[in-house]
Amino acid sequence: MIETMRGPLADDNLGATLMHEHIFGLSPEVHWNRPDLPEEWEIERRALEAATRLNEIKALGIDTIVDLTVIGLGRFIPAIERVAEQTAVNIVVSTGIYCADTLPPYFGNKGPGSLFGGEDRMVEFFVRDILEGIGDTGVKAAMLKCVVEHAELNADIERLVVAISRTHELTGTPITVHTDARTQSGRAAYHALAKRGVAPDSIIIGHAGDSTDVDYLSELADRGLWLGMDRFGIESVSGEERIATVVAMCERGYAERMVLSHDAYSFNDRVDSAIVAVRHPNYHYAHISRDVIPELRRRGVTQAMIDRMMVENPQTILSS
């Protein structure tokens, strides 16, 4: 059984799954101090909008999304509950921390080696989110997330990786690591997690698909890691390059190691949606279903490979 916003779901009912999406990206401290935010955050309106977008992809054959919004990105489960009530798409939520190089002070200022000392709170938080539920919602997280952007881990990122590894050891929850293709930090993420006993088949190298280096990607896949080809629609790498990379990896036999997603948001107060719509016109939940999968088929990727990436691999990862 896999925990979702609607409670436990049998893993063979996950269906086609987008493994790295977001629903709401929020900046709560900004909202507290500027309720009349120009981006116009309003729960009911934004929840209906998100549910409408999810219902569109349900009609296109997507059954489940994994929302990788964790602490640092404005996770707010009561808003996701309003979305889940209005869509048939299953929503899996996650726990962990997103930060570039420095832990949020709530966590970073506590713990061994920190200036103010005391107990490290991260494992306690993550385990609670997984076993008891997030806040008072009863909604349980089913994916862990951390960040490794550089070849060398600084002290804060090291602490985060240790906490994520320990939580994985206690709960078995799979891990998505936000990595940077430019530094090929998937390698560092692998070594840091493997050193703490995490098996590669419990690790998704997030944003692997920002790389067009099929040798780097093959190296990660050969270690038994999962590759997140998860930013379709973000024009840091062109759609053509993203598709060509997936095709090349399929030709090398790696459909069995890849998952596909967009890293899209329904509402994200950290971007200007009007500019994003112009610069990244395909950056939305429906791009893979509408454009990417038909193009993969045209280029010889078989239905069996597509099912592997969209259905079987997510099921294997989430049920592990």
Ligand SMILES: [Zn+2]
């Ligand atoms: Zn993301």
